[in-house]
Each structure stands twice: as structure tokens, then as C-alpha cells.
Amino acid sequence: xxxxxxxxxxxxxxxxxxxxxxxxxxxxxxxxxxxxxxxxxxxxxxxxxxxxxxxxxxxxxxxxxxxxxxxxxxxxxxxxxxxxxxxxxxxxxxxxxxxxxxxxxxxxxxxxxxxxxxxxxxxxxxxxxxxxxxxxxxxxxxxxxxxxxxxxxxxxxxxxxxxxxxxxxxxxxxxxxxxxxxxxxxxxxxxxxxxxxxxxxxxxxxxxxxxxxxxxxxxxxxxxxxxxxxxxxxxxxxxxxxxxxxxxxxxxxxxxxxxxxxxxxxxxxxxxxxxxxxxxxxxxxxxxxxxxxxxxxxxxxxxxxxxxxxxxxxxxxxxxxxxxxxxxxxxxxxxxxxxxxxxxx
Numbered sequence: 001x002x003x004x005x006x007x008x009x010x011x012x013x014x015x016x017x018x019x020x021x022x023x024x025x026x027x028x029x030x031x032x033x034x035x036x037x038x039x040x041x042x043x044x045x046x047x048x049x050x051x052x053x054x055x056x057x058x059x060x061x062x063x064x065x066x067x068x069x070x071x072x073x074x075x076x077x078x079x080x081x082x083x084x085x086x087x088x089x090x091x092x093x094x095x096x097x098x099x100x101x102x103x104x105x106x107x108x109x110x111x112x113x114x115x116x117x118x119x120x121x122x123x124x125x126x127x128x129x130x131x132x133x134x135x136x137x138x139x140x141x142x143x144x145x146x147x148x149x150x151x152x153x154x155x156x157x158x159x160x161x162x163x164x165x166x167x168x169x170x171x172x173x174x175x176x177x178x179x180x181x182x183x184x185x186x187x188x189x190x191x192x193x194x195x196x197x198x199x200x201x202x203x204x205x206x207x208x209x210x211x212x213x214x215x216x217x218x219x220x221x222x223x224x225x226x227x228x229x230x231x232x233x234x235x236x237x238x239x240x241x242x243x244x245x246x247x248x249x250x251x252x253x254x255x256x257x258x259x260x261x262x263x264x265x266x267x268x269x270x271x272x273x274x275x276x277x278x279x280x281x282x283x284x285x286x287x288x289x290x291x292x293x294x295x296x297x298x299x300x301x302x303x304x305x306x307x308x309x310x311x312x313x314x315x316x317x318x319x320x321x322x323x324x325x326x327x328x329x330x331x332x333x334x335x336x337x338x339x340x341x342x343x344x345x
Contacts, residue, residue, distance in 0.1 A: 027060060027101040032127035035111040036153035037166055038063070039097035039146070041085040046102065046109025046124070048074040057082075058103045064096035080105065085114075097148055097155075101127065113155065117162030125152060125168060134169045178228035194228030199310045201225075201298060201317035208274050209322050210249065210281050217251070217275040220319050222298050223266035224257065226306065235259065235305040237268050242297040246289070247321070249277040250296055267306070272298070274321055281323035293320040 031051065035044065038061065048055045057080045061068040068090055072082040084090040084100070092098060100111060102124065112121045130152050137154040139145055146155040147169070156165045179191035204221050211218055224237065237257045241250055250272065257268030280287045300315040 027058070027103045027127065029127045031103065033102045033105045033107070033109055033124035034127045034130060034152070035100035035102075035122070036125055036130070036168065036170075037097065037146070037148060037151055037155050038084075038100050038111070038113060039092050039155065040094075040113060040115070041083075041091040042111060042113040042119070043081070043083040043085070044100060044102065044109060044111035044124070045079065045081050046105040048078045048080055049104050049106045050078070051104050054104060057105055060101045061090055061092070062098035062101070063092035064098060066093070066096070080109075097146065099148070099151075113164070113166065115157065115162070115164045118164050120155065120164040120166045122153065122166035122168070125170065129170055129173070132170045132173050135171060137167050137169060179230045180228070182231045191230075192228055193230065194226065194308055196308050196311040198227040198229065198308070199224065199300070199303070199315045201300060201315050203298060203317050203319040205319070207293070207320045207322065209324055210274055211276050212278060212281060212324060213276060215276065217273045220272040220274065222270045222272065222317065223260070224268040224300060224303075224315070225265070226267050229267075229306050229308065231306050233305040235267060235303075237303040238301045239270055240299055240301055241272060242299060243295065247294045247296065248280070249275040250321070251275060270298070272296070272319075277323075283326050290323050293322045295320055 031049070033046070044059075046057070048057055055074050055078065057072045057074065059070060059072065059082070061070075061084060070090060072080050074080045102109065105124070107124075107126070109124045110121060111124060112119045134152065137145060137147075137156070142158065142160075144157045144159065146157070147153070152168060152170045154167045154169055156167060157163070176190065176192045179193045202223050202225065204223070208218050208220055222239070238255050239257060240255060241252045243250060251274075252270075252272050254271065257270050260266045260269050279285055280290055283290065295318055297316055297318050300310060303310050
């Protein structure tokens with residue numbers, strides 16, 4: 001009995017895709033899903049990844065010397081059902097075989113090839129894995145093995161029973177861990193090194209209200225974080241603050257970062273002191289800019305003892321400094337007025 005996957009399953013595949021075959025498709029290695037062997041008719045299903053806010057899925061069908069490109073729209077649940085057959089001219093012509101590449105599809109999608117009596121089903125393979133080491137599929141005799149030159153999958157057919165299957169030829173590889181530790185240690189061997197952009201700074205708090213009068217200064221703690229980095233010695237770094245000329249009362253004297261205590265996250269930390277600026281913040285002084293937040297930019301200028309090195313333009317973060325609200329400002333102004341030295345009974 002024939003067991004062909006029915007086209008009724010593909011009730012979202014649009015026949016009008018013939019006009020879409022001129023679409024230019026770029027299937028980036030880092031997100032492309034590949035059907036390594038495809039021939040004749042079949043199709044694929046999967047869930048749209050919604051990359052860049054786009055739900056449309058783009059795909060390429062390569063058969064021999066022919067390359068067909070098109071797009072598919074997901075249903076209301078984000079599921080794509082795409083037929084590849086003679087009706088929409090997205091199939092492989094007799095005597096040819098090739099592959100399918102699909103962009104904007106989440107991992108977990110799969111495809112099939114319809115044969116005379118049955119359908120062979122297989123999962124998509126990430127394009128990034130196509131370059132993995134390959135194995136030869138065992139030939140027990142009595143079956144036909146079909147594989148494209150340097151292909152990453154083999155089509156298997158047992159003619160007497162009509163059984164068919166698709167067997168990937170690539171060898172799975174374990175994910176490479178992120179780098180950590182010190183150069184020369186086991187933790188820094190065979191690991192994935194981060195990029196210069198992996199360094200980041202955070203300011204806590206990200207917004208601070210100035211103290212008034214003789215009240216104590218407030219502190220902003222800036223912390224440097226990194227991902228997949230290796231240390232080459234003692235880690236140290238110099239930083240600075242940048243702000244408009246009108247911004248006063250920002251004290252940053254200890255520009256060399258310190259290593260956080262054991263158990264505290266981060267690579268280096270710095271402290272920035274925010275001191276009073278009464279001429280601007282006291283409501284009685286009627287400064288027209290009093291209610292506008294002031295922005296301070298913290299910049300890592302130099303980092304030593306760790307790789308990768310930060311970007312040439314440094315690593316930056318910002319925090320804002322604001323004046324107290326009117327009630328706090330008025331109360332502070334009252335506190336600044338001395339008691340009457342000549343009381344009247």
C-alpha cells in the first residue's frame with residue numbers, strides 16, 4: 001500500500017510561489033537549516049524563527065545545475081508547511097538531486113522525499129554542522145544508496161519492499177565551551193574565545209539623585225564584565241568619566257579598577273562619587289536646567305592581563321544625575337538658614 005505524505009498536510013503552501021522563484025536568498029551559515037539530500041518531490045515543515053521581526057521563510061532548492069528560490073508564509077501559529085512538487089515547479093527534475101537550504105526557521109524543522117511507494121523523512125541539519133567530519137553509510141547489500149558528491153546525507157531504498165530513508169553522513173560534535181581561566185590551564189584549552197564586544201560595563205545605580213547641602217556624597221559603582229575571556233596575568237584597567245562642562249560635582253580620583261572580593265561577580269570595579277551641586281539643585285536658586293537629568297559617560301580606557309582586548313573605541317556605559325524634587329530641595333534650603341540668634345519673646 002502506498003504511504004505517500006499527502007499534499008493535504010501542506011494546506012498552507014501557496015501555488016503562486018512560481019512567481020517567487022526570482023527571489024534572491026542569502027542563507028547565513030549561523031542560522032541556516034539544510035536538507036542535505038533532496039530529489040524528486042517532497043516538502044518541509046518548521047516554525048518561523050521571526051528573525052528581525054520577519055515571519056516569512058526564505059528557501060533555496062538546488063537540483064543538479066538548477067537553483068530555485070522562493071518564500072513561504074507561516075500560519076497564525078508560526079508553522080510553515082511547504083510542498084516541493086511539480087505543481088509549483090519547486091521539485092527536482094528526474095535524474096537530478098541536490099539539497100534544500102532554509103532561512104528564518106527554528107531548529108526542529110524536518111523534510112521529506114516522496115518515492116514511488118513511501119516517503120523518507122529526516123530532520124534538517126544546521127548549515128554550520130555541514131563541515132563536520134563525515135562517515136560512510138553501511139551498505140548491507142540489497143539496497144540502493146544515493147548520495148551527492150561530498151553530500152552530507154545518503155538516500156537509502158529497498159526496492160522489493162519500497163522502504164526508503166535518509167541517513168545523515170555528518171558526525172555530531174559537542175559544543176565548544178567558552179574560554180575561562182588562565183592561559184596554560186585546562187580551562188583555557190580548546191575553548192571559544194569571545195570577541196572584543198564581549199566586554200561590558202554596568203553602572204549601579206544607573207540614576208542617582210544628588211545630595212544637598214552638607215549631606216554625604218552618593219556612590220555609583222561601575223563593574224566590568226566579560227564573556228569567554230582568558231587571563232594572562234593580574235587583571236588591571238584604567239577608566240575615566242566624560243560629561244558636559246556644565247556637570248559639576250562628579251569626583252573620580254581612583255581611576256584604576258579593583259578586583260571584586262571573592263564570590264562577587266565582575267572583573268573590575270570602580271567608584272564614582274556624586275557630591276552636592278546646590279547652585280543648580282536648590283529650587284531657591286531658580287536654575288532653569290534644574291529638572292533636566294545630566295548624563296555621565298564612564299569609559300574603560302585600558303585593560304591589561306586579559307584577552308580578547310576591548311574595542312579600539314573603548315567600553316562605555318552611562319548613568320544620569322538628577323536634582324531632588326521640589327519638596328526635598330525646599331526642605332534642604334530651610335535647613336541651611338541658621339536659627340535666629342536674637343530670639344524675641
